[in-house]
Amino acid sequence: MSQFNVHKEGDVMRQADGDGHFRRAQSTFRHQIPSPQFAPEKDRYALLWHRGCPWAHRTVIVRQIKGLEDMIQLIELDGMEFGPGKGWTFEKTKDPLYGFKYLREFYNKADPEYVGRVTVPMLWDKKNETIVNNESSEIIRMFYSAFDKLLPDHLREETKGDAGLYPPLLRPSIDAMNEWVYNEINNGVYKIGFAASQATYNANIGPLFAALDRLEAHLGKSSDPYLFGAHITEADIRLFPTIVRFDSAYHTLFKCNLKMIRHDYPLIDRWLRTLYWDESERTRGGAFKTSTDFDSFRRGYAAVSGSGIVPGGPLPLILGPPS
Numbered sequence: 001m002s003q004f005n006v007h008k009e010g011d012v013m014r015q016a017d018g019d020g021h022f023r024r025a026q027s028t029f030r031h032q033i034p035s036p037q038f039a040p041e042k043d044r045y046a047l048l049w050h051r052g053c054p055w056a057h058r059t060v061i062v063r064q065i066k067g068l069e070d071m072i073q074l075i076e077l078d079g080m081e082f083g084p085g086k087g088w089t090f091e092k093t094k095d096p097l098y099g100f101k102y103l104r105e106f107y108n109k110a111d112p113e114y115v116g117r118v119t120v121p122m123l124w125d126k127k128n129e130t131i132v133n134n135e136s137s138e139i140i141r142m143f144y145s146a147f148d149k150l151l152p153d154h155l156r157e158e159t160k161g162d163a164g165l166y167p168p169l170l171r172p173s174i175d176a177m178n179e180w181v182y183n184e185i186n187n188g189v190y191k192i193g194f195a196a197s198q199a200t201y202n203a204n205i206g207p208l209f210a211a212l213d214r215l216e217a218h219l220g221k222s223s224d225p226y227l228f229g230a231h232i233t234e235a236d237i238r239l240f241p242t243i244v245r246f247d248s249a250y251h252t253l254f255k256c257n258l259k260m261i262r263h264d265y266p267l268i269d270r271w272l273r274t275l276y277w278d279e280s281e282r283t284r285g286g287a288f289k290t291s292t293d294f295d296s297f298r299r300g301y302a303a304v305s306g307s308g309i310v311p312g313g314p315l316p317l318i319l320g321p322p323s
């Protein structure tokens with residue numbers, strides 16, 4: 001079965017609640033590394049992802065920026081089947097651990113009674129054969145420092161001080177931005193794309209663009225390249241997967257079309273291109289670019305939002321490196 005075949009029945013397609021609003025379900029598995037059950041160990045954990053998913057995207061960026069490639073195995077799901085009991089699949093890719101076809105089989109191995117949503121990203125413990133955590137915001141924070149003792153000194157969060165991904169002095173500002181960026185932008189595009197009535201679409205489209213205006217104004221307050229100064233932080237990593245999908249997916253396929261990043265938000269566009277095209281040591285060889293797969297997310301959003309037909313533009317999918 002090809003990627004994102006659309007059978008519009010069953011639980012995977014049910015996104016909006018009865019009142020037409022999309023509400024993202026709480027993640028279920030919330031264990032931490034380090035903890036008595038889950039010690040940081042080389043090659044004990046695997047991160048399961050799909051290139052289309054923005055929540056999974058942020059975890060893969062952090063895995064690379066932190067230099068955890070040899071520490072945490074990456075397992076890619078490349079398909080989606082819609083219908084009861086289905087969901088994310090291994091189509092051309094193979095599950096190297098058990099030979100499973102569905103991500104659901106991992107969830108059921110961890111908990112045979114599990115009936116919640118089967119989502120990526122998911123962090124798997126190969127030793128205890130269970131799920132550590134399936135909440136991206138928590139997975140990325142674990143990656144910042146949980147494995148630091150096993151990493152060379154220069155990659156440790158503590159060593160980086162103010163240049164870390166979540167430096168103590170910036171935490172209140174990063175947390176405050178995360179709050180509105182999550183509600184109005186990261187999840188905001190889904191509230192619009194999955195709105196099941198005109199009224200809910202109308203209610204959500206304004207706040208999304210007001211938040212993008214706020215972001216543009218924030219970037220205008222300094223000449224720094226990143227959201228909080230001269231160094232990449234969590235705020236940049238959490239925003240990037242949504243903005244890189246915006247013009248070529250959300251604008252058309254999710255009807256988030258009052259404005260485009262490239263035409264209407266020059267500072268956000270510059271920030272985006274700065275991160276995307278950076279292949280220096282700062283991104284450990286291009287963590288943003290190598291993890292971005294325009295084809296995958298455009299096919300995915302086309303499947304869940306309509307007929308599966310992928311729009312031709314805008315071309316190029318992202319503008320070139322900033323001058």
Ligand SMILES: N[C@@H](CCC(=O)N[C@@H](CS)C(=O)NCC(=O)O)C(=O)O
Pocket residue numbers: 011012024026027052053054055056087117118119120121134135136137
């Ligand atoms: N709160 C979760 C959300 C993850 C999420 O919703 N992932 C989507 C893909 S982008 C998913 O797997 N959806 C399948 C479903 O809801 O059935 C996180 O940030 O990790």
